[in-house]
Amino acid sequence: MQSSVFKTNASMIRQMHKAMTEPIRKMVGDRLSGFLLEEHHFEKGSTPESDRFPYLVNPLAFSGYSEERILEEIRKIGWVDPKDTDSNSTNCLLNSFSNEVHLQQYGFHPYAFEIAGLVREGYMTREEGLKKLATPSDPKVVEYVKTKLGIRQD
Numbered sequence: 001m002q003s004s005v006f007k008t009n010a011s012m013i014r015q016m017h018k019a020m021t022e023p024i025r026k027m028v029g030d031r032l033s034g035f036l037l038e039e040h041h042f043e044k045g046s047t048p049e050s051d052r053f054p055y056l057v058n059p060l061a062f063s064g065y066s067e068e069r070i071l072e073e074i075r076k077i078g079w080v081d082p083k084d085t086d087s088n089s090t091n092c093l094l095n096s097f098s099n100e101v102h103l104q105q106y107g108f109h110p111y112a113f114e115i116a117g118l119v120r121e122g123y124m125t126r127e128e129g130l131k132k133l134a135t136p137s138d139p140k141v142v143e144y145v146k147t148k149l150g151i152r153q154d
Helices: 010-035 067-076 093-106 112-120 126-134 139-149
Strands: 005-007 055-057
C-alpha cells in the first residue's frame, strides 16, 4: 500500500522529461521546443502549477487485484492466452526480446523487482513469482523480433 501512492517532485519530473525528450531532440532539433516543458515549469513558485506536481497512483492496490481472477473472467468472454508472448506480457512480441537483452546485459530479469513487490504485498506466492521469472522466452519469438529489427545472428 505504501508504494501505491507516490508524490512526484520537480527533480524527478525534470529527470524523466530529459530522459524522454533528449533522444527525440537529437532527431528533430529545436522544432520540438514548443511541445516541451521549460525550466521555469520546474522552478518552485514561478507559476502556481509548479508547486503541484502530480501523485502517481497504482489503482490495483485498492482493487483486490488477482491476476488469475482477471484471466478467469476475460477467458469467459473469449480471451485466449497468446502463444507468441512470454509469461510477463499479453500483447508485445518485443517483450521477450527485451527481457533476453536485459538478462544478458545486467544478469537479472527486468521484472524481478516488480514481481518481488507483488510477492511481498501478497498478490502472488513466492513460487508463482519464481516460476514467472524462470519461464524462458520463446526462442522463435526472439528470433522473429531479431529478424524484424535487422539484428544479425551470431
